Amino acid sequence: QKEVEQNSGPLSVPEGAIASLNCTYSDRGSQSFFWYRQYSGKSPELIMSIYSNGDKEDGRFTAQLNKASQYVSLLIRDSQPSDSATYLCAVNKGGTDKLIFGTGTRLQVFP
């Protein structure tokens, strides 16, 4: 089992729709969870961090964490073509500051 798993996609949604990105992780000691956006040829950009169970909203983005299910998700409301990118889920290795990344989900938002 991979430490952090994501569906590689592509996930295609129409402009204005909600995009839902999912991630599962295996280390029950993980306490910090991050979503990054990476455009082709660029380095990752931090979108959201979440540390406790429940929802955390920031603008059009909502991160959801369920530690019991070892599941973290990212919702993007009112998706825009500029949101088209690869979204990386990252989880800290339990007891450390090291981040383990999933392989990323490619999102395509079409006009």
Add this chain to the structure above:
Amino acid sequence: GAVVSQHPSWVICKSGTSVKIECRSLDFQATTMFWYRQFPKQSLMLMATSNEGSKATYEQGVEKDKFLINHASLTLSTLTVTSAHPEDSSFYICSAAPGGNGGFFGPGTRLTVL
């Protein structure tokens, strides 16, 4: 968010030469920085943790004698790829964050070894 810079942004070198990449935290001090490598269409793989004033810790499978890391100050970590070969061609990215949890990435350095 916090600002992390890298230099150079890209480098082309001949096989057998060494290449140094710098990572700087511009608006905060970072006792810990992280170095990652990303091959095309793959995710980021953590190579090593750079610790200010002490030795770096390397992930399993990463050769510490080939990838030399120096973290001489609270704002600068360097990665030197020694005796580079074409298989070392990759996108090298560092990260750091206030408080130690490596959340912010530098813009990356694209290394091409001929």
